[in-house]
Amino acid sequence: MCSANVFAAVLFLSAVPAFVGVLALQLPGNLGNRLEAKIDKPTLVHWMCYKKMDWFSLWIDLNMFMPIGIDCWIDNFKLKYNRTTQRSSNSIGVDIRVPGFGKTHPIEFLDTNRLAGYFHTMVQYLVNMGYVRDKTIRGAPYDWRRAPNENGEYLAKLKKLVEEMYDTYQQPVQLLGHSMGCHYVLYFLNQQTQAWKDKYIKGFLSLGAPWGGAIKIREMQRMASSPWMLPFLDVWPKDHVFISTPNANYTHQDYKQFFSDLDFEDGWHIWQDTKNLTFAMEPPGVEVWCLYGVGMPTPVTYIYDDKYPDSDPVDYVYADGDDTVDSLSMSQCKRWIGQQEQPVHVTEFRGMPHLDMVFHYKAMVEWGYTRDDDVRGAPYDWRKTPNENKAYFLALQQMIEEMAEKAGGPVVLIAHSMGNMYTLYFLNHQPQAWKDHYIKAFVALGAPWAGVAKTLRVQRSATSTIWLFPYASVWPKDLILVQTPTSNYTAADYERFFTDVGFAEGWQIRQDTESLVSELVPPGVAVHCLYGSGVPTPETFRYSDKFPDAEPTAVETGDGDGTVNLRSAKQCGRWLGQQPQPVKLLELPGNEHIDMMLNYTTVAYIKNVLFSP
Numbered sequence: 001m002c003s004a005n006v007f008a009a010v011l012f013l014s015a016v017p018a019f020v021g022v023l024a025l026q027l028p029g030n031l032g033n034r035l036e037a038k039i040d041k042p043t044l045v046h047w048m049c050y051k052k053m054d055w056f057s058l059w060i061d062l063n064m065f066m067p068i069g070i071d072c073w074i075d076n077f078k079l080k081y082n083r084t085t086q087r088s089s090n091s092i093g094v095d096i097r098v099p100g101f102g103k104t105h106p107i108e109f110l111d112t113n114r115l116a117g118y119f120h121t122m123v124q125y126l127v128n129m130g131y132v133r134d135k136t137i138r139g140a141p142y143d144w145r146r147a148p149n150e151n152g153e154y155l156a157k158l159k160k161l162v163e164e165m166y167d168t169y170q171q172p173v174q175l176l177g178h179s180m181g182c183h184y185v186l187y188f189l190n191q192q193t194q195a196w197k198d199k200y201i202k203g204f205l206s207l208g209a210p211w212g213g214a215i216k217i218r219e220m221q222r223m224a225s226s227p228w229m230l231p232f233l234d235v236w237p238k239d240h241v242f243i244s245t246p247n248a249n250y251t252h253q254d255y256k257q258f259f260s261d262l263d264f265e266d267g268w269h270i271w272q273d274t275k276n277l278t279f280a281m282e283p284p285g286v287e288v289w290c291l292y293g294v295g296m297p298t299p300v301t302y303i304y305d306d307k308y309p310d311s312d313p314v315d316y317v318y319a320d321g322d323d324t325v326d327s328l329s330m331s332q333c334k335r336w337i338g339q340q341e342q343p344v345h346v347t348e349f350r351g352m353p354h355l356d357m358v359f360h361y362k363a364m365v366e367w368g369y370t371r372d373d374d375v376r377g378a379p380y381d382w383r384k385t386p387n388e389n390k391a392y393f394l395a396l397q398q399m400i401e402e403m404a405e406k407a408g409g410p411v412v413l414i415a416h417s418m419g420n421m422y423t424l425y426f427l428n429h430q431p432q433a434w435k436d437h438y439i440k441a442f443v444a445l446g447a448p449w450a451g452v453a454k455t456l457r458v459q460r461s462a463t464s465t466i467w468l469f470p471y472a473s474v475w476p477k478d479l480i481l482v483q484t485p486t487s488n489y490t491a492a493d494y495e496r497f498f499t500d501v502g503f504a505e506g507w508q509i510r511q512d513t514e515s516l517v518s519e520l521v522p523p524g525v526a527v528h529c530l531y532g533s534g535v536p537t538p539e540t541f542r543y544s545d546k547f548p549d550a551e552p553t554a555v556e557t558g559d560g561d562g563t564v565n566l567r568s569a570k571q572c573g574r575w576l577g578q579q580p581q582p583v584k585l586l587e588l589p590g591n592e593h594i595d596m597m598l599n600y601t602t603v604a605y606i607k608n609v610l611f612s613p
Helices: 071-077 120-129 152-169 180-190 194-200 255-261 265-274 327-336 389-407 417-428 431-439 455-456 464-466 494-500 505-516 567-576 600-613
Strands: 023-027 035-040 053-057 079-082 085-090 094-097 138-139 173-178 201-207 287-295 294-304 315-321 344-350 411-416 437-447 527-533 537-542 554-558 582-589
Touching: 023 120, 023 152, 023 327, 035 071, 053 071, 053 085, 053 567, 079 265, 079 437, 079 600, 085 094, 094 194, 094 265, 094 389, 120 389, 152 173, 173 180, 194 344, 287 315, 287 327, 315 327, 389 411, 389 417, 411 417, 411 600, 417 437, 431 437, 437 600, 455 537, 464 582, 494 505, 527 567, 527 600, 567 582, 582 600
Parallel strands: 023 138, 023 173, 173 201, 201 287, 287 344, 411 437, 437 527, 527 582
Antiparallel strands: 035 053, 035 094, 079 085, 294 315, 537 554
16 A cells, blocks of 8 residues: 655546547557466575465566565566477466456556556546446457467467457457557467457557567566567668667567577577567458557667676667657557558547556546646655655755745645555644645545555555554454464564565564554645445455465455545544644545545546635
8 A cells, every 4th residue: 555646736637538438448569458377496596585475466566676676576477488389388387367258447557456547547447437447348368478479378368358258248349458468469469360359349548559669678688579670671760770789789670699699599589489470450341540649758779888787778869759668669550551441540649658648638638737846746745754765855945935926826736545654754744834834625535544464465565664664553452463373462562573575674663663653634725525434344364374475365455545544544534623623534435545545536536626715
């Protein structure tokens, strides 16, 4: 559980006309859905890596961002290519699967804690329009490490899913792809008969597709799909240099040498096996809406020093694009105009970044705000607690003062989740005179004022996670948060809990951070506290004798928003009568922790706060 920005815009998603009234099936891009792994490895790359573990999240696993974690993760994640069979396999002792085929949750958020959002905004907007998750809007996650020639079973399941949706609702299906997912859609459609497409497919909505290829050197040695996506020969000029080093320049005529110099000769063979999969850009044979961003500097040449390939580029050459894929590549869908009977619609969105294609328009911008001017974000290193982020708060104070001076009025702070705790800490450290002058109101969305039981599952990931363990001053003394065959742990047992999980340092972190906002000192500004309820929310985790190296065998739930427990979210009510500034509470029954940011009630409430006197 973590936060959005402390000062954040509320995001809306405008309707995409191609979707309205039809079934929707979404294919994500590269890295765009969850992967799970099970390991029983004969050897380890580091003694701290797990040797044996039942199914767990591989992508995204927050532990991969830790110094040792990345080595363990790479060893589990990588593929090994067999030149004889022309197929890739996982590392010895590693099984990898794609969870949730046909469902939207693996593409809405890339992690189980719902921190890394992807298709969620789009899915939620369609749900608000009347679509139903996992019924009239479905997800088709896949093993994006592999090119489609190695994903035959997946493509068969995809065809069956399309037919199942058609048979259930008697409507053709709209296929939506983002980034590399568009190539998967094209490959899939090129394998179907025209009669099948005419019956089952309404159209194909392509978002930010690298139709002419792209280059991402960091992924080259990890995934078979990466060589497949190298810049296509008939699109790019023969003399265009993609990689420049002190010793060599590489164009698309030099791929063999490129892979040899990378010490990844398998890459050359993978590219030869995959280069023709969608190279010809054969028309898909269905109506196409091809949407992509332009007008943003996009790297088309990476310049390295003598540390290549073991360092980041020292410079770039830019061209037009969406900041990830250049417009030369994305515009190749124009080739289909006149090559098929079905219409091909091409729309360019100026200033639209690659990932924003799945978010689209922003509500506050539509209200007359200007992005990065009178509506801004204040991202921070959420791994740390506020006492470790002093430079951040100085920058935040300065930005608020600049915005207020420019606008000629005070600023509204909007926070979500842990961002509320950061905001409260910040306000508690400002003089009242400063708050009276610069702050109009504080809108708190889904705040974990007294901690969250869910954090007990990720107790080693960050200092801020331990900070948000349930507070003993609020949680019942006899409420068991973690139960094992040998011990029970309540909010009064954290010292013993950390000792038993082999992380004694965690207890010291807890002692250092618990008091930062645990007293819930009133913020001294007008407060609007919105929170969800009526959603089953984890409260007690029960483990087998494999604790703490296994997932819970059972999870007991209580009331809340699915992440923040209701008893914690309601603690802002303590400020009623404790400060002269108004404190307003709004409970949102049935509102999930993330979804509340898209709820029309929430957005209308925020709009009222912004435009009220």
